[in-house]
Each structure stands twice: as C-alpha cells, then as structure tokens.
Amino acid sequence: xxxxxxxxxxxxxxxxxxxxxxxxxxxxxxxxxxxxxxxxxxxxxxxxxxxxxxxxxxxxxxxxxxxxxxxxxxxxxxxxxxxxxxxxxxxxxxxxxxxxxxxxxxxxxxxxxxxxxxxxxxxxxxxxxxxxxxxxxxxxxxxxxxxxxxxxxxxxxxxxxxxxxxxxxxxxxxxxxxxxxxxxxxxxxxxxxxxxxxxxxxxxxxxxxxxxxxxxxxxxxxxxxxxxxxxxxxxxxxxxxxxxxxxxxxxxxxxxxxxxxxx
Numbered sequence: 001x002x003x004x005x006x007x008x009x010x011x012x013x014x015x016x017x018x019x020x021x022x023x024x025x026x027x028x029x030x031x032x033x034x035x036x037x038x039x040x041x042x043x044x045x046x047x048x049x050x051x052x053x054x055x056x057x058x059x060x061x062x063x064x065x066x067x068x069x070x071x072x073x074x075x076x077x078x079x080x081x082x083x084x085x086x087x088x089x090x091x092x093x094x095x096x097x098x099x100x101x102x103x104x105x106x107x108x109x110x111x112x113x114x115x116x117x118x119x120x121x122x123x124x125x126x127x128x129x130x131x132x133x134x135x136x137x138x139x140x141x142x143x144x145x146x147x148x149x150x151x152x153x154x155x156x157x158x159x160x161x162x163x164x165x166x167x168x169x170x171x172x173x174x175x176x177x178x179x180x181x182x183x184x185x186x187x188x189x190x191x192x193x194x195x196x197x198x199x200x201x202x203x204x205x206x207x208x209x210x211x212x213x214x215x216x217x218x219x220x221x222x223x224x225x226x227x228x229x230x231x232x233x234x235x236x237x238x239x240x241x242x243x244x245x246x247x248x249x250x251x252x253x254x255x256x257x258x259x260x261x262x263x
Contacts, residue, residue: 038223043230046223054212054224058231061194061208064122065239068129069190073183075130076137084145084171085163094142101135105193109200125197125208132193133186140182144175180247187239195232 020040026032027039034042047054079097083090105128113124148171156166198210207215209228216224 035220035222038226042223043226046221047227047230050224050227054209054228054231057207057209057212057228058235061191061198061210061232062235064125064129064194064208065187065191065235068126068133068194069183069187069239071126071130072133072137072186072190076134076182076186077141077179080138080141080145081167081172083142084167090142097135097138100131105132105196106200109197113201121201124201125194128197128201129190129193132196133190136182136185136189137179138182140178140185141175144178145171147178148174176250177247180243180250184240184243184247187243188236191232191236191239 024039024041027037038046079093083094108131109124109128112127113121116123116127145167152170152174153166156170161169194208195210198208199214209232212228213225216222216228
C-alpha cells in the first residue's frame with residue numbers, strides 16, 4: 001500500500017477522531033445538558049442500552065431502502081433503454097419523470113398513504129423511497145446510452161448489427177460508468193426517501209429508525225436520537241461504500257475513471 005493511499009485512509013479517520021474528542025471535552029467542560037447536546041460517550045451508552053430495538057429499526061429501514069433502490073435501478077434502466085430506442089417515447093414521457101422528481105416527497109406522502117391505505121404504510125414508504133431514487137438512474141442511464149461514440153455506432157451498423165445487438169454489445173457496456181454513477185447517487189437518495197417518508201407517513205407494521213428518532217424526541221431522549229442518527233449515517237456510508245466497490249470492480253480493468261495510475 002502506497003503512502004498516498006495510506007494518507008487517504010488515515011487522514012479522514014484522524015480528523016473524525018479529533019472532532020469527537022473535541023466534542024467530548026467541550027461538552028464535559030462547559031457542562032452542556034444532555035437534552036441539548038449529549039457527549040459522544042453518552043451516545044454510545046444509549047446505543048448499547050437500546051441496541052436490540054435500534055438494530056430492529058435499522059433492519060426495517062434497510063429493507064425498505066434496498067428494495068426501493070433495486071426497483072429504481074430496474075425501472076430506471078429499463079425506461080432509459082426504451083428512451084434510447086425511441087425519441088418519441090422519450091419526448092412524451094421524460095417531462096413527467098422530471099415532474100415526479102421535482103415534486104417534494106413530503107407533499108405527496110399523505111396522498112400516497114391515502115391511496116394505498118393506512119394498513120399498508122410500508123408499501124407507501126416503499127413507493128415514496130422509489131420515487132426519490134428513480135430519477136438519477138433514469139437520467140444517468142439515458143445520458144450514457146446517448147453518449148456512445150457515434151463512430152462505433154456506425155461501425156456496428158456497417159457490420160450489420162441489429163438494434164438489440166448494438167444495445168447489448170455497445171451501448172449498455174459503454175454506459176456502465178453513467179449507470180454506476182447514478183446508482184451511487186440513487187442509493188443515498190433511497191435511504192433519504194425512506195427516512196423522510198417515515199417521518200411523514202408513520203411507522204407501518206415495523207418501526208424504522210426515523211420513527212425511533214421521533215419517539216425519542218417526544219420523550220426528550222436526545223442521546224437515543226443521536227444513536228439512531230449514528231446508525232443512519234453508518235448505513236448511508238455503507239451503501240455508498242458498497243456501490244463504490246462495485247463500481248471499482250466493474251470498471252477498474254478498462255475504464256479511465258477507475259484505473260489506478262498512482263506509482
């Protein structure tokens with residue numbers, strides 16, 4: 001491992017450690033009440049005391065996030081493929097995708113909840129998280145499919161390749177960087193969508209981390225709120241890191257953006 005790579009790994013950890021150390025010392029020194037700002041040590045205690053319930057809530061949030069993300073990837077890539085094959089369909093439908101993206105999920109959450117029924121809150125959460133995560137996949141994949149080198153497209157045409165052969169052998173592989181970039185954005189947005197939707201719509205049959213935060217806030221259990229926030233941050237980091245690893249595995253051997261040229 002090179003010194004540059006060690007620095008990239010160690011420096012953020014050192015900065016984070018210094019931040020939490022300063023936080024701990026400042027709270028203790030100024031005797032800040034824990035209902036305003038608990039010390040990191042108190043947050044870890046709350047995490048340990050409520051570990052079972054918080055992990056159960058984490059699983060609920062993770063399940064909704066992953067399912068919404070998977071549906072967004074499948075739906076976004078499929079619709080982008082249709083757009084790449086027909087300008088007419090893209091012209092007709094893309095504006096509605098934009099409208100869906102720019103409409104605040106908080107505003108439509110009550111409507112979705114009414115439409116699916118109050119006994120299907122988890123389905124409402126899934127739909128809302130999917131809405132938030134869908135557009136980055138669609139827009140990035142559409143851009144990738146449209147950005148293929150036209151000389152290569154003409155070469156495939158010259159050799160008599162069919163439309164689907166061009167799509168499968170040229171356009172989809174060439175658009176992988178765009179698709180994976182959209183997935184990295186969409187993964188975080190799916191988590192945000194699931195959390196915001198639960199804040200608005202409620203907890204459903206299972207209690208997610210967002211509802212735990214609301215519940216702890218109503219009881220002024222601020223350390224527990226921070227513990228839930230810590231888990232949400234860790235989950236978001238894990239999602240981003242997993243997708244970054246996937247991107248590196250897929251692109252590292254052939255795409256310029258992922259080739260490590262450090263000596």
